[in-house]
Amino acid sequence: MSGNTGTLAPLLPGATLGVLGGGQLGRMFVHAAQSMGYFTAVLDPDADSPAGRVSHHHVHADYDAADGLTRLAALADAVTTEFENVPAPSLEHLAVLRPVSPGAPAVAIAQDRIREKAHFVRCGVECAPYAVIENAHHLAAVADDLLPGILKTARLGYDGKGQQRVATRAELAQAWDASGGVPCVLEQLMPLDFECSVIVARGQDGAMVHLTPQRNLHRNGILAVTEVHADSLPEAVATRAIQAARAIADGLAYVGVLCVEFFVLADGRLVVNEMAPRPHNSGHWSMDACDVSQFELQVRTLAGLPLTAPRQHSPCIMLNLLGDLWFAAGNEAVAPRWAEVLALPGTHLHLYGKTDARRGRKMGHLNVTGPTLEAVRQTADAAAALLGVALPLNA
Structure with a gap:
């Protein structure tokens, strides 16, 4: 495909x-x-x-x-x-x-959550219990045990957009009406422990490599922090996530870089959330902590070059930098304290060339690397304090 x-x-x-x-x-x-x-x-x-x-x-x-x-x-x-x-x-x-x-x-x-979830099921990868709602009949037929849940539009949803939490059938009906009656997916709300993702690269010949699985923290539906180190994920969770991501890519006969996002539940189960057919925000750490970044993998898959397994050489914490940081002192945009941040050892600043800072807009990211996890955490804490980014990861 x-x-x-x-x-x-x-x-x-x-x-x-x-x-x-x-x-x-x-x-x-x-x-x-x-x-x-x-x-x-x-x-x-x-x-x-x-x-x-x-x-x-x-x-x-x-x-x-x-x-x-x-x-x-x-x-x-x-x-x-x-x-x-x-x-x-x-x-x-x-x-x-x-x-x-x-x-x-x-x-x-x-692009379509309905087709995406059907693909996950075909690949034998567990996702949250869900129902497809495309018309009033589907709405009326929703099983009671899917509530409380999250109603997601089938198309054009990202960074938390097009999603509404609903607790009752009345709220579900109101939310679907507010969506304009477009096709939606209702997902059962499940007890979440944390979120993670895996980035795989699959070549024209079916060869596949992956980055180290990432532990992610989202705030307001937008990725805020990614951690990648020996303690970021239990080994069993990382192994299952890699296997699931590879199965999803193989099921598509995919060529390119693919990110698959997962929820890890309180009982230890791993359920797939969604996939992105491109490099992903949660893989930006690879630019400074790996010998092959997700973007080099994208070049290699597109050009048909051999894929070599990326090696992580440093623990890393990635901070997503939103336009809100420019407005920490008020309504007038003021550049964050870059000189002080870059004085910290192991900081790698990546700004995206956007001249207009706006709240919620992705302006860049900061990768923090170091010889030990303790050193990385100390630097990330100091950088976060200078930037006004909330840490730690489990905050």
Whole structure:
């Protein structure tokens, strides 16, 4: 379902790699590709997009504009995407002209929670008990034991958007009506211990590697902190998460980088939450704590290069930097205390080139590495205090 047929000859440095989307993930892909000797082309409607400003080529066009897609295909030898909500028909259009990974079928499944959950079930991976609600009949047929639950729109939901907690049938009916009556999934609310994720990279030949599983903390539906070290996850949980993520990727015949997010329940069970057919916020730690980052893996899968298993060389804590940090002192945007943060040992600042700080907007991330977990925690605590980010992870 990857959109590629067979194993293609590798694209070597000097070729041009294209990406749909000019945001921060596209920017970091472009940087990784360029560091390996590739030229890059970005398609994004924003003339001032973060990725477009650092790419060799920037096609200013909407994601569904046939002429823009044709121009991208004329520039690039292969094309990937930085976000899952790119129109699947656009990927189909490009796939006629150039190798595309991930392909339209896989992305289309990730765009729709109903199809996504059906895929998880087919792969034998446990997810929370749920019901599909597409009409009033489905709403009336919801089993009582699914409440309390979380109602999620089937499409266009991310960072907590399109989600409503409901405790009663009346609240469920009100929430579905508030959604506009669009197709939704109702998930049973389960006793959550913590959240984790696994990033896998799968090549055209089916070879697969993965990053060390990550322990994540979300606040208001947005990733806040990621920890990756020997004590971040119980070994049994990490092993099950890797196995599940690999099964999900294999079931899609996936080509590219895939992130699978999980809930770990109070009783130790692991249930899958969702997948993202692209590099992921929770994998940004790999840029400074691994010998191969998630973005290099994206380059390798797109170019058909061999996949080598990433090795983590340092414990790491990643702090997500939202635009709120610029407004800690009031309503006027003021740059955070970068000089003091960067004076701390093992801090690695990544800003995304966004000139307009807004509350809730992802502006960058800070990776903290060190020789020991104790050293990393001390530095992360100090950096968080300077930035106004709440720690520890289990806060």
